[in-house]
Amino acid sequence: MTLPLSTLPAGLWRASELAHCHRAGHSTGFAALDAELPGAGWPRGAVTELLSERLGIGEWRLLAPALRDLTQAGQPVMVIAPPMLPYAPALAGWGIDLRWLSVVMRPAHAAHVQRQGPRARGGRSMRTEDRDMLWCAEQALKSACCGAVLTWLPAATPEQIRRLQVAAGGGETLAWVMRGAAAAATASAAPLRLGLAVGEGSRLGVQFHKRRGPPRLEPLWLTLPAPYARVPQSVTGGADDEQPAHLRPDPAPSSSPSTVSFVSASGVSHGLLDRPASAVSGTRDRLCAHTG
Template sequence: MPSPRLPEASFPLHLPHVWSGSEMGAQEGICAPSTHACLDAQLPGNGWPVGGVVEVLQAQPEDHVWRLLLPALGQAVQAHAGPVVLINAPREPFGPGLKAHGLPAERLLSIHADKPSARVWATEQALRCADVAAVLAWLPQVKSAELRRLHLASHQQERMFFVFRPLHVQADASPARLRVMVEGHEALKVHILKRRGPPLASPVLLAAQTGRLAELLQARKGRAAPPQAALPVKPITPTPSLAHLATAAIKGPAPGQQKIKEESNVERIASALDRIALPG
């Protein structure tokens, strides 16, 4: 005997974590506006999701991606006392350009690791550090299982988290709540590859940077890259969480795991930690 069919009215119209493929899904949790109105209009929650991985695909690492993220990162450092942690950034960001968008260079903590497993390990430690405002990680060789673990860590800590990967992983499965591909140099094309909603056939076009930022970037191109002088910031005593992060980054994983870096990196990480400016 067939089971009785329930009336359609008995089914809830809206379920958490479920959305129609033809409609924009509701974004759970906090979202940080990108301040690009045409981009925010296409993102569930009208901004970058906080608490889960946001995946950014590029043909090669480029500085212009900072234009997408700086407004949200500026908000993050205002809301949190700790730093924005950069894992294996391809080059040091241009300080005046960051400051022009509300992100002082002294609020950055840069950590480098030679081996892919060490980069993943350092990223997870940063995500679980209570004092960290946001994490940006360049992980071209991250595995699917590792990316899922990082996604869960970001979700549990409600941490802003961006991962940068090459274009050839576009067809791979990803746990990312939002996945975009960025093209261009002056004007940007942002292809939204994955979101809680219908596919977006055309990329979002973002105009070239403002005149002031363009001047700063042009000044950077026209000058050599001498060693940067120490920033005139008052030394601070790091909080226990940040001290643990720096110590972990210097010492590396527990026995049986891959060390994050050799002795040559100790002074670099310790110096970066000393540059973090926390409000007194």
């Protein structure tokens, strides 16, 4: 007996079509990208992997529209283990409300080992740091108190990605995991996997490695927001996004500092994001911090 397609459960979809999600995704801020994603946006309650050859090619600018929407709506955003310290004035310039943004950094020695490449990652301490960051991401997802969780886990295993997918499943939180491009060759429980490639000017290529829909062989090219937006002098901040130190403006000190919450994995609070950019430059070098 042949059943008409209209009688099939809503959870089933034909591979020739984008899946029809039971809840809409959160708009990416790019109409062309929304049109290529099931749910017409970033999936809620599911992990999205963003895979790139190198850091700093526009990851923050790709996510900026969604982060702006969430923080302006008063929803907390947790940023875990960024390899480079976010530049608060640039984030504020894109409209992100820093009061709702929290950053958990690796200890300085772990960040240094991470930058050295795979040969330096064999030590026990580095594996411990990876587990700590994974634990932070899991707890943030399970708590269901965050609008979004953004984490860098370059050495994550398929089992660890599955743990994050289970933690995110059924919730409303947006979850992004940043990994290297080589991870595309490994299995993953994440329902959405996108490769990122740098283009000319402010263009970013998005390759669809995995989605609930038909394959797309050609990358989708997006025009990103400017890499730096000048912000009011009342905003002070830490290390930079994608601009060299000598090109950044020097925000004047203010009696109303940025309220980004910044902690290390050791639980020690830091005030880097509450200082003028010039006051952070030396500390940024010591922490090997620079963001993308």
